[in-house]
Amino acid sequence: GAVLTYAFEGNANTTYYYTIIPYSTFAPAVGCVEQTFTTAPNGCVCTPIYTSGVSLNDMMSNVVITGTTLSNSTGNSTTAPFYNYYSGQPNFTATLGVGSAYDVAVTVGSGGAQGVAIWIDFNNNLTFEESERIGFTSTNIAASSTGIVPITIPCVTQGGLLRMRIRNVFNTAGNTIDPCTSYTYGEVEDYDVTIVAVTPPTGDAVQSITADTAADATIDDLVVVGTGIKWFASEVDALANVNQLPAGSLITDGTTYYAVSSSATCNSAALAVTANVTLSVGGFDNASFKYYPNPVKHLLTINNT
Numbered sequence: 001g002a003v004l005t006y007a008f009e010g011n012a013n014t015t016y017y018y019t020i021i022p023y024s025t026f027a028p029a030v031g032c033v034e035q036t037f038t039t040a041p042n043g044c045v046c047t048p049i050y051t052s053g054v055s056l057n058d059m060m061s062n063v064v065i066t067g068t069t070l071s072n073s074t075g076n077s078t079t080a081p082f083y084n085y086y087s088g089q090p091n092f093t094a095t096l097g098v099g100s101a102y103d104v105a106v107t108v109g110s111g112g113a114q115g116v117a118i119w120i121d122f123n124n125n126l127t128f129e130e131s132e133r134i135g136f137t138s139t140n141i142a143a144s145s146t147g148i149v150p151i152t153i154p155c156v157t158q159g160g161l162l163r164m165r166i167r168n169v170f171n172t173a174g175n176t177i178d179p180c181t182s183y184t185y186g187e188v189e190d191y192d193v194t195i196v197a198v199t200p201p202t203g204d205a206v207q208s209i210t211a212d213t214a215a216d217a218t219i220d221d222l223v224v225v226g227t228g229i230k231w232f233a234s235e236v237d238a239l240a241n242v243n244q245l246p247a248g249s250l251i252t253d254g255t256t257y258y259a260v261s262s263s264a265t266c267n268s269a270a271l272a273v274t275a276n277v278t279l280s281v282g283g284f285d286n287a288s289f290k291y292y293p294n295p296v297k298h299l300l301t302i303n304n305t
Contacts, residue, residue: 121165155266204273289302
C-alpha cells in the first residue's frame with residue numbers, strides 16, 4: 001500500500017528476503033529486485049534515535065538509584081553521544097529485589113523540561129515492551145534540576161542480570177515515551193541490573209506425620225526451608241497469592257499442599273508437598289467419645305469426632 005515504512009521484528013541470526021515495490025494508482029511496478037539482510041548473531045536491543053540529541057543541553061547529567069551502587073555522573077557535554085550503554089564499573093549497576101520500591105534520581109541539563117521513562121527487559125528477549133516499563137515522570141523535570149522517578153520491581157520468578165533503559169525526551173510526557181523511536185532532543189542510558197527473585201522453598205515432596213488424633217495434624221507439621229513461608233491448598237492459589245492457609249490449618253492424609261517463599265508482596269514458585277498422616281496407636285480421643293445408653297438392651301449408639 002501507500003506506506004513509506006514497515007515495522008518488522010525478526011529472530012536473531014536469520015536471513016530475511018524482501019522486495020520493495022513502488023506504489024502507483026495506475027499500474028504495479030515490474031522488475032523489482034529481491035533483497036536480503038541478516039540479523040545479528042546473538043540478537044540486540046534497539047538503538048534509540050535522536051535527530052539533535054544532547055546538542056542543546058537536553059541530557060541526563062547524573063543518575064542515581066537510591067540505596068544501591070548505581071550512581072553515574074556523566075556531565076553536561078553537548079557533543080557526547082546521545083546513546084550510551086554503561087557496564088563494567090561498580091557504579092554502573094544495581095541489585096534490585098522483586099516487590100521492592102526504589103527512587104531513581106535523574107538530573108537533567110539546562111535544555112528545558114524533560115520527561116523520563118524507565119524499562120527493564122524482564123523476559124530477556126532484547127525488547128523493551130510496554131509491560132516492562134517500571135517508572136516514568138508524572139511531570140517533566142525542570143531545566144538543570146533533579147527529579148525523582150519512583151520504580152517498583154514487579155513479582156517475577158526469573159531473576160538474574162538484565163538490561164535496564166532510562167530515556168529522557170525534551171518536553172514529552174514520561175508515560176508516552178517510546179524506548180526505541182526517534183525524537184529530536186534527549187538521551188538514553190542503558191545499564192545492567194541484577195534482579196533478585198524470591199527463591200522457592202526446599203523440602204521433602206512426601207512427608208509422613210504421626211499424630212495422636214486427626215485434629216492434631218496441622219499445616220505446621222510440614223517442614224520446608226525458605227523465607228516467609230506461606231501454604232496454599234492448590235498451586236493456582238499459590239501463584240495468585242490468594243486463599244492462604246492460616247497457621248494451625250488441619251491437613252488430610254494423602255493431600256498435596258503447596259508452599260512458597262515470600263518477600264514483600266511477591267511469592268516464589270510453589271513447592272508441592274504431599275502429607276501422609278498416621279494416627280498413633282494410643283491416639284484415642286476419650287474426651288470426645290460418647291456411647292449410650294448404658295446399660296444397653298437392643299441398640300448401642302457410639303459417637304466420636
